[in-house]
Amino acid sequence: LSENAVFKNNGYSEIYHFEYNKDCKPPRFALASPESSGRVKVQWQGDIDHQRYMVQYRKSGVEDAEWFSVKTRNSQAQIGNLQSGTSYEFRVGGSCDAITALSPSYTYTAIQEFGMPSKEEAKTYSCGIVPEIEISNTAPLENLGVNEVFTAGDFPVTVKIIEGEQGNYSGKGYIVVPYLADTKIAVEFKNIRINTDYQLVEGKITTTYDATWGGVSDVQETIDDVVNLLEQIEQALKLDIDKDTKEKIDKVVAALVNNISQEDFPEALKQEAIETAKKLSESKQKLDTANANGDSAGADAAKKEFSESQKELSSSKKKMEAYKKEVKNLLKRAITALYREGRDLEQKLFEELQSFDLEPFEEVEGLFLVPVEVELPISAEMQRLNVFNTTAKKHALIRFAAILHNENLPPGVFQGFITKAKTYSHDLLGYIKTKKEAKTKDAAIVLGLKEELQKVFVKILENS
Secondary structure (H helix, E strand, O other): OOOOOOOHHHHOOOOOOOOOOOOOOOOEEEEEEEEEOOEEEEEEEOOOOOOEEEEEEEEOOOOOOOOEEEEEOOOEEEEOOOOOOOEEEEEEEEEOOOOOOOOOOOEEOOOEEEEOOOOOOOOEEEEEEOOOOOOOOOOEOOOOOOOOEEEEOOEEEEEEEEEEEOOEEEEEEEEEEHHHOOEEEEEEEEEEEEEOOOEEEEOOEEEEEEOOOOOOOOOHHHOOOOOOHHHHHHHHHOOOOOOOOHHHHHHHHHHHHHHHHHOOOOHHHHHHHHHHHHHHHHHHHHHHHHHHOOOHHHHHHHHHHHHHHHHHHHHHHHHHHHHHHHHHHHHHHHHHHHHHHHHHHHHHHHHHHHHHOOOOEEEEOOOEEEEOOOOOOOHHHHHHHHHHHHHHHHHHHHHHHHHHHOOOOOOOHHHHHHHHHHHOOOOHHHHHHHHHHOOOOHHHHHHHHHHHHHHHHHHHHHOO
């Protein structure tokens, strides 16, 4: 270099600035819930270090669609002016920068989807859970069984119905949402791919929770019964002794036997179905042994036994369907009888209640009226109050029967009532099973059910 060369900053580059931020985790468990035809609520679980959030959304399937943003310091946000019947993508970012930062950085969840209902459709949780972007393991999981759990994004998915193998699966199950009091929400999936780490690597998990009762049971005691037993039997009937592995057949049979044993079917019917299901595993074992020994006759016998067992299981399924229908009819007859008996008395009882002029009712969840206890100091008035409370109770019992008699009862309400009855030591399904096993006539069962229902109604009233 010449002596006349000039150096700036003594030969160093221009000075730049940067900030080193601590690791900031993205929000978790993001779900979208349409509130109306044009508005959606997005909820998520934040991290203790998060200072603020940004929800970004755009139309799905539109090339170069513009992202729109909503900022909040809460773990939920409302988005408005959305188009009915349209699908949107969204993601939620969390920022750990100080609240005074002018240009905070955000760490985002994976992009998910929600669909806006038309004006005629009911509002539901509707969210497409997609794989994490950074998953590198693509080795397919050979088999996935009922009650096994795989991960989709942040959500562990418990499998209740499953079809497929070699990493490619379709079925149904549920996820648990921590910030909704561990609510279990039904999901379904088609042609997804699962890796050997039990992670979703391709496809979408669709949540379909109806906030007005449908899609999943409200009652925690029965939530694990997301799978329909009859559908699970249908799955067993589709097993192929030649193509399906013994491991897969054993898993399907074990889950089926477990579910049958917990159902309120007559013991003889349960035992018949369980023994038949076990024969499927036994037949597969015989086939594998025969094939290993080159015993073609033994292999043919095993295949025939497997086929006959599936036919017997199909017969058991029909018997279960018939029994469930019979149970439903008995309950319906008992409720109808209570409703008809009270229908003619209802107006008279209501007029009597009005004559007391004690403002006796309060509404519970908009469903029915229950009596409010009123304390009066004078003994004569106390006697009058006892008459009032007895009349009010009769009126409330009639209203219970009328509600359950309603053919347009929202899905899940009646199942919830049956489960509630069990908490008061009134197992209605168990009662029917016991009477049927004792060969009690249907008319006598209906009379007994009426008494059981009235006892349940009273206990619900007393504990309201």
